[in-house]
Amino acid sequence: MRTRKIGWKIWNDRLFSILSFALLGFAMLVILVLLSAVFLDGFTRLNWSFLTGFPSRFSEQAGILPSLVGTGLLALLVVFITFPVGVGAAVYLEEYAKHRFAGSRVLRIFELNITNLAGIPSIVYGLLGLVLFVRVLALGQSLAAGALTLSMLLFPVIVISAREALRAVPMSIRECSLALGATRWQTIRHHVLPAALPGILTGAILAISRATGEAAPLILVGALAYVAFLPDSLLSPFSALPVQIFSWVSRPQVGFHHNAAAAISVLLPALLALNSLAIWLRNRYERK
Amino acid sequence: MGKPSRKLRGFQFREFLIEFLLALCALVSVLATIAIIGVLVFETILFFRNIPVGSFFTDLQWTPLFSEKHFGILPLLSGTFLITTIAMMVALPSGLCIAVCLSEYAPASVRKVVKPCLEILAGIPTVVFGYFALLLVTPFLQNLLPGLSGFNALSPGIVMGIMILPWATSLSDDALQAVPTDLREAAYALGSTRLQTSFRVVIPAAFSGITAAFFLAVARAIGETMIVTIAAGQQAKLTINPLEPAQTMTAYIVQVSLGDTEAGTIEYQTVFVIGMTLFVLTLLLNLVSEHFKKRFQEAYQ
Numbered sequence: 053m054r055t056r057k058i059g060w061k062i063w064n065d066r067l068f069s070i071l072s073f074a075l076l077g078f079a080m081l082v083i084l085v086l087l088s089a090v091f092l093d094g095f096t097r098l099n100w101s102f103l104t105g106f107p108s109r110f111s112e113q114a115g116i117l118p119s120l121v122g123t124g125l126l127a128l129l130v131v132f133i134t135f136p137v138g139v140g141a142a143v144y145l146e147e148y149a150k151h152r153f154a155g156s157r158v159l160r161i162f163e164l165n166i167t168n169l170a171g172i173p174s175i176v177y178g179l180l181g182l183v184l185f186v187r188v189l190a191l192g193q194s195l196a197a198g199a200l201t202l203s204m205l206l207f208p209v210i211v212i213s214a215r216e217a218l219r220a221v222p223m224s225i226r227e228c229s230l231a232l233g234a235t236r237w238q239t240i241r242h243h244v245l246p247a248a249l250p251g252i253l254t255g256a257i258l259a260i261s262r263a264t265g266e267a268a269p270l271i272l273v274g275a276l277a278y279v280a281f282l283p284d285s286l287l288s289p290f291s292a293l294p295v296q297i298f299s300w301v302s303r304p305q306v307g308f309h310h311n312a313a314a315a316i317s318v319l320l321p322a323l324l325a326l327n328s329l330a331i332w333l334r335n336r337y338e339r340k
Numbered sequence: 341m342g343k344p345s346r347k348l349r350g351f352q353f354r355e356f357l358i359e360f361l362l363a364l365c366a367l368v369s370v371l372a373t374i375a376i377i378g379v380l381v382f383e384t385i386l387f388f389r390n391i392p393v394g395s396f397f398t399d400l401q402w403t404p405l406f407s408e409k410h411f412g413i414l415p416l417l418s419g420t421f422l423i424t425t426i427a428m429m430v431a432l433p434s435g436l437c438i439a440v441c442l443s444e445y446a447p448a449s450v451r452k453v454v455k456p457c458l459e460i461l462a463g464i465p466t467v468v469f470g471y472f473a474l475l476l477v478t479p480f481l482q483n484l485l486p487g488l489s490g491f492n493a494l495s496p497g498i499v500m501g502i503m504i505l506p507w508a509t510s511l512s513d514d515a516l517q518a519v520p521t522d523l524r525e526a527a528y529a530l531g532s533t534r535l536q537t538s539f540r541v542v543i544p545a546a547f548s549g550i551t552a553a554f555f556l557a558v559a560r561a562i563g564e565t566m567i568v569t570i571a572a573g574q575q576a577k578l579t580i581n582p583l584e585p586a587q588t589m590t591a592y593i594v595q596v597s598l599g600d601t602e603a604g605t606i607e608y609q610t611v612f613v614i615g616m617t618l619f620v621l622t623l624l625l626n627l628v629s630e631h632f633k634k635r636f637q638e639a640y641q
Contacts, residue, residue, distance in 0.1 A: 064535055065535040076442075079505055090472075090476075137365045137368055144363050144365060144366040171623070171625075171629075173564070179612060180372075184375055204372055237354070237355055258463070267566050268466075268590070271597060298569075301470060309475055313471070320465075323464070327459065335456070
């Protein structure tokens with residue numbers, strides 16, 4: 053009797069392991085099937101004139117150049133805005149505030165605040181951008197408004213990952229530098245930041261890839277699906293690939309669905325490559 | 341040597357300046373919070389000057405864009421919760437099973453490959469999942485369920501579950517990994533199988549960590565926008581039937597901002613009221629998640 057019961061338990065164990073591996077395989081398979089369906093659909097439509105064309109009422113003539121350029125510019129602007137401010141905030145919280153406010157609640161409140169900011173849905177940042185940048189700062193429905201909105205969205209993400217990277221730098225490095233007479237900023241600039249750089253970069257790249265895929269906040273600040281020209285200043289109207297994809301998916305005509313698939317076939321490999329780069333960077337760095 | 345030299349004072353000034361600039365950067369986070377709350381509260385107050393709070397929570401219809409206007413948030417809440425529930429039903433059990441399998445069963449080599457894959461998949465933009473839901477999953481489901489309408493709650497719910505799955509798996513796996521090995525070894529020493537160890541020792545030990553991940557996932561599902569905007573339809577209906585169209589709070593905000601709504605109108609204000617509701621809901625979920633996370637960290641650090 054007893055041995056049979058034990059045998060049953062071992063079978064349960066194996067069964068579970070087989071089932072959950074099957075589940076893992078199934079989930080991967082579903083995502084793979086979905087991805088390959090998009091790519092198969094998209095590649096039939098993907099050609100040079102699609103990449104260099106402008107939007108059109110006719111699905112066969114439409115191209116993605118303005119949204120491609122818009123997404124590239126947005127990503128660049130967001131990097132230049134968020135990266136210095138986000139890393140600066142992380143450095144302050146990790147390297148200064150810890151001493152200045154040691155033991156007080158200020159630091160804990162800052163931390164909780166940033167965690168909560170990171171958890172606010174992206175569309176709420178869109179509402180913020182609509183009021184603060186489009187109306188109050190009177191930037192209009194412009195590239196600048198879009199870039200600032202995305203920067204707000206990514207700020208907490210970059211702060212959190214940069215803080216983690218800074219925290220991973222051993223205390224002894226700081227103590228050595230300070231003991232040799234370096235000031236706090238010299239220590240940070242020459243020793244802490246270089247050591248934390250791979251981690252900071254990983255977080256930043258993941259954040260940028262997320263910003264590049266965001267559609268909702270951009271729709272709220274007025275990104276357009278029909279821009280017949282390339283943005284020539286920060287204040288010109290703009291489009292972005294995710295917004296263009298959304299607009300094409302929402303149309304009833306099948307031709308536009310092919311366009312959406314083709315645009316996804318452009319956007320997705322770029323984003324997946326960015327993410328892979330970030331994760332490769334982190335794994336390389338972690339091993340050291 | 342009474343006074344510090346000029347050079348030293350230069351250093352001190354630079355140190356002070358840099359610290360000041362960095363503190364300004366950190367202050368951005370506080371300003372962002374104040375700005376978000378300010379914007380939402382301002383328009384929400386304007387809204388409630390016109391619409392009584394009572395009818396906002398009890399009216400069973402949400403039709404601000406129609407000629408006969410009703411402002412009851414319940415249909416949007418029901419749509420949001422319906423789709424979120426479907427997503428969690430897809431993502432949670434499978435996410436936990438896969439996490440257990442990765443953390444407790446899989447050899448290190450498999451983990452090393454699967455974990456980065458999950459993280460890369462977590463980077464697929466939501467608008468792409470919207471495409472999946474509307475153009476691939478809905479037609480597929482219509483073959484199985486002939487009564488399914490072109491826009492429905494089921495398909496975006498399932499797709500959202502698939503979207504959250506890699507992320508939920510990764511977080512649960514982190515929680516399971518944080519459980520000390522001694523506990524497992526003790527269980528094995530008493531003759532438990534891996535299954536018993538996983539479900540009776542490791543999962544209970546990691547419970548608050550998993551709960552934290554769960555609440556984060558719910559918050560994310562509630563705030564998710566593009567999938568539901570694309571695939572769930574634009575009819576705010578008080579229903580729990582997943583085969584019918586449904587509208588979520590986020591989808592409503594997008595619907596209004598795609599039209600040309602003038603600032604200052606009641607339609608414009610509704611967007612901010614819904615934004616406020618979303619903000620409060622996700623804030624609560626995040627705080628709960630943070631609470632469980634802290635408890636988990638206290639237990640194992």
